[in-house]
Amino acid sequence: MQAYRNLPELIAQSSEHFANIDDVNLDDLMERIGDSRVVLLGEASHGTAEFYEMRARITKELIEKKGFTIIAAEADWPDAAHIHHYIHGREQDALLQNAPFSRFPTWMWANQSMLEFTYWLRAYNAKIDNAKAESSQQKIGFYGLDLYSLYSSIEAVLDYLQQVDPKAAEVARDRYGCLMPWADDPVLYGRAVAAQQHNSCETEVLKNLQDLLKKRLEYSVANEEQFFDAKQNAKLIVNAERYYRTLYYTEGSSAEYNSWNQRDQHMFAALQAVLEFRGSESKAVVWAHNSHIGDARATQMSKRGELNIGQLARQEYGDKAYNIGFGTDHGTVAAASEWGGPMEIKPVQPSHVDSYERIFHEVATDNFLLPLRYPLHEDIRKELLPERLERAIGVIYRPETELQSHYFYASLPAQFDEYIWFDKTRAVAALPKQRRDKTFDTFPFGL
Structure with missing residues (x-):
């Protein structure tokens, strides 16, 4: 060379x-991914x-060429279940003009790029049905990893118990009532x-989960997938209740009580639960923000005692986990100016002079x-290893304070196994949605 x-x-x-994304040859990437179980x-x-469209393109190849059957997203479990049902032919509304994905930020999953991908997933699963495959394990599942759906998860558990055990539903409803005074926030x-x-x-929600698990054999015999869904919602409620209490612990608290850690540990546990449910041969693609999937130990997060899914995946799966980050220099982005605010199409500022993004912008090609x-x-690796600034835009973007609000220090080669660059990008096209009045969650920069 x-x-x-x-x-x-x-x-x-x-x-x-x-x-362009449609024509990119991913054969070498597939070879580098090898026999990884988690990408x-x-x-x-x-x-x-x-970012959405390239993730979809890579995911399609992982499904068709590598046998991946799980897509696990930084989305609420009950909302993701609607996509799961749609791609399995049980739901007719693809990205759902009704309740799912109606909480802020609606555009994060209810967008045109995601809609087109769900059409592809439904068609792929239909081909498996038409081929009369011996096992439904070959069909693609879509699962949410996040924990912000406290009250919709309560509704899901109660609806399930009402079907299988009305008396248990009555007891669970009374216990969950402890949380209802704060249903709006x-x-x-x-x-x-x-x-x-x-x-x-805490005691009430734990008792509901324990009671559900005690009747695992009785409940799951009728429909194992429905029981799994109810169990994950019940676990989410336990972790979400703890998460909201954790938000108010003092800054001097240990990493165990860090609200960011609570969230990412929940998401990783949900990923592991799905892998276990789908079987020992199952493989998963995770869609989440760089801040969740790049190894936290290679960023300033670690100095705050914070971890993330990427770190936990590497610790659990070693070389069988493959982390891919994405970046851009300029263009437009869909984001809000404040939490709960309207979506705006905002210009992305050219990258900071001391950032990785500025170095990539100076490369004599747009996409790589x-x-x-x-x-x-x-x-x-040696040349990129020294820490530099790296940009993170969540659902909130404040260009006027970009350096303070949206940059952090990281070592890119230690953070990711691969990096995909688009020099100029465009905002997602949001789908029209009915917004709920309730906004249940809050987290830094909306990441």
């Missing part, structure tokens, strides 16, 4: 260039079309408990895949 004069030129020599696909914002529940204005509901675990040039 020829000598390079500077880092952008080295990146150009060390990357696989492509003109984590990131995004540098929650509102960029290219569970953050206020955490505040009330922290201020000792109300006893915690940069292998980092298996580099095409032996010097690339």
Whole structure:
């Protein structure tokens, strides 16, 4: 390989260039992924079309060429269940003009790029049905990993128990009633408990989960998938109740009581539960923000005692986990200016001069895949290893305070196994949705 004069030129020599998403050849990427059981696909914002479309393209290849059957997303479990039902032919409304995906930020999953991908997933599963496959395990499942659906999960558990055990539903309804005064805003529940204005509901929600698990054999014999769904919702309620109390712990609390850790540990446990449910041969694709899927140990998060799904996946699966990050320099993004605010199409500022993004912007090509675990040039990891700024745009984007609000320090080659770059990107096209009045959640920068 020829000598390079500077880092952008080295990146150009060390990357696989492509003109557009539809035509990119992913054969070498599939070879690098190898026999990984978990592939984590990131995004540098929650509102960029290219990130969704490239993740969909990679996921299709993982399904068709590698036998992946699970898509696990940074989405609420009950909402994701509607996509799961749709792609299995049990739901007729694809991205759902009714309740699912109606809480802020609606555009994160209710967008045109996601809609087109769900059409493909439904058609793929239909082909398996038409082929009369021996096992439904070959069909693709779509699952939510997040824990913000406290009250819709309560509804789901109660609906399930009402079908299988009305007496148990009555008991569970009474226990969950402990949380109902804060149905419009569970953050206020955490505040009330922290201020000792109300006893915690921890015991009540744990009892409901324990009672459900005690009747596992009785309930699951009729429909194992429905029981699994109810069990995951019940676990989510337990973890969400704890999460909202954790929000009000003091800053000096240990990492165990860090609300970010509570959330990512829940998401990783949900991923493991799905893998176990789908069988020992199952393989999963994870769709989440870079801040969740890049190894936290390679970022300043670790200095705050924070972990994430990417770190936990590497610790659990080793080389069988493959982490892929995404980035962009400029363009447009769908985001809000404040929590619960309307979606806006905002211009993305050109990247900071001291950032990884600025280096990638100076590469003499617009789009590329940069292998980092298996580099095409032996010097690339060493040259990129020193910490630099990296940008993260969540559902909130504030360009006026971008350096303080949206940049953090990281070591890219330690954070990701691969990095995918789009120099200029466009905002996702949001689908029209009916918004609920309730906004149940809050988290830094909406990541």
